[in-house]
Amino acid sequence: MMLDSIDNGSLVYLTVEEDGQTRPKKYSELTEAQQLQDDCDVQATNIILHGLPSDVYALVNHQEVAKDIWDNVKLLMKGTELSYQERECRLYNLFDNFASVQGETLSEYYWRFSQLINDMHTIGMTMQQVQVNTKFLNALPLEWSKFITDVKLTKSLYTTNYDQLYAYLSQHEQHA
Numbered sequence: 001m002m003l004d005s006i007d008n009g010s011l012v013y014l015t016v017e018e019d020g021q022t023r024p025k026k027y028s029e030l031t032e033a034q035q036l037q038d039d040c041d042v043q044a045t046n047i048i049l050h051g052l053p054s055d056v057y058a059l060v061n062h063q064e065v066a067k068d069i070w071d072n073v074k075l076l077m078k079g080t081e082l083s084y085q086e087r088e089c090r091l092y093n094l095f096d097n098f099a100s101v102q103g104e105t106l107s108e109y110y111w112r113f114s115q116l117i118n119d120m121h122t123i124g125m126t127m128q129q130v131q132v133n134t135k136f137l138n139a140l141p142l143e144w145s146k147f148i149t150d151v152k153l154t155k156s157l158y159t160t161n162y163d164q165l166y167a168y169l170s171q172h173e174q175h176a
Contacts, residue, residue: 001040006048009067010041041066048073084123091120095127100141109140110166117162129158136162140169147172 011034013024027035044066049057056076063069094116100109113136120127134157137148147169155165 001037003044004037004040006044006066006070010065011037045069087123088125091116091123091125095120095135098135099139106140106166106170110162110170113139113162129161133157133160133162133165136165144169 013030015022016025016029027038030038045064048066048069049061052060052073056073059076060069060072063072098113098116101112104112117132137151137157140148151165151168155168
């Protein structure tokens with residue numbers, strides 16, 4: 001019934017003639033089925049409004065009917081595919097240019113890298129394990145080069161993940 005509200009609009013209250021004037025029926029005058037549909041209309045409207053980002057909500061909260069809200073949301077969200085592409089391009093660019101920052105600890109470096117990879121996973125971007133691991137290792141500062149060579153000789157970059165590489169490298173942080 002809620003989907004019906006979204007697809008076809010809210011229940012239209014029938015009118016009643018009373019004292020020579022026409023007025024819409026009151027809620028209490030509706031049949032049980034009509035009252036149920038009206039309740040579903042209200043629920044559908046609330047569900048849609050509560051699930052919207054605040055900027056979209058501000059643009060559609062003046063609407064009272066679930067169908068009108070949904071139609072406006074669909075119109076406003078048409079740019080989503082372009083936004084996704086922009087986000088994906090930005091994340092690929094951040095990944096390509098990722099590097100350690102002067103004075104950064106290994107844990108700070110790992111935390112920034114993890115955030116980037118998590119952001120990529122959040123929007124469904126996937127990369128080969130070896131590519132992620134290689135980037136993680138090669139973006140470390142030069143003082144880590146001895147340990148990076150050791151990791152590349154002892155660990156498989158195809159099966160190991162960067163979390164394991166971090167754990168291994170963190171054992172040697174005081175020496176680096």
